[in-house]
Amino acid sequence: MKHLSSPLSLAFTLVELLVVITIVGLLAALSLGAVQSAMRESRRGACVSNLKQIGTAFWNYLGDNDFTLPQRFYQGDEGYKDRLAPYLGASSNALKKVFVCPEHRLCAWPHQPSYGMNFYLDNLSVNQLNSFSDLILVAESRGDEGRGSHRACIDDASPGQRDLTRHGKKSNYLMMDGHVESQMAEWANQTNRWGDKPQ
Numbered sequence: 001m002k003h004l005s006s007p008l009s010l011a012f013t014l015v016e017l018l019v020v021i022t023i024v025g026l027l028a029a030l031s032l033g034a035v036q037s038a039m040r041e042s043r044r045g046a047c048v049s050n051l052k053q054i055g056t057a058f059w060n061y062l063g064d065n066d067f068t069l070p071q072r073f074y075q076g077d078e079g080y081k082d083r084l085a086p087y088l089g090a091s092s093n094a095l096k097k098v099f100v101c102p103e104h105r106l107c108a109w110p111h112q113p114s115y116g117m118n119f120y121l122d123n124l125s126v127n128q129l130n131s132f133s134d135l136i137l138v139a140e141s142r143g144d145e146g147r148g149s150h151r152a153c154i155d156d157a158s159p160g161q162r163d164l165t166r167h168g169k170k171s172n173y174l175m176m177d178g179h180v181e182s183q184m185a186e187w188a189n190q191t192n193r194w195g196d197k198p199q
Contacts, residue, residue, distance in 0.1 A: 055178040057087035072117040116141030132177035
């Protein structure tokens, strides 16, 4: 004689169904956090790449200009970014890709880039500088208030112009020798990093 199974024995109970839904929800939440973290890290990497391109452009500019750095800004909205433009691709869209950090949501491009040049290095010859690997050339700036390139002048005396925590608790810094540091504010607040007393 055949035993017929009841419909209840073949189906999930409500408790089993809720347990499965909860497990799927937890797995989705965990993977979403990992995806968001990976995306943040990807944007930080793009920012580092931007700064390295700016560093290469600076050294090309220096080679064409007797190894003298540009000013951080000139008249109106014209700043150091405009002096580097020929070395980065002249189109506005190409410049925006380099001078706007993907993590910088409030950037007022083209008036203010995401990155500012060190205030103390205006028009200096590289012969006047010491310790290129410890000297900040460009730092992440707030670049979100008003017009003009004044927020591009970054220095240790006015840390309010710097974005100290754009990438979590850190910010990226292009050093004079072309390498990029990802550091916390305390590291960047050391006066010798800004070279405010050129020799």
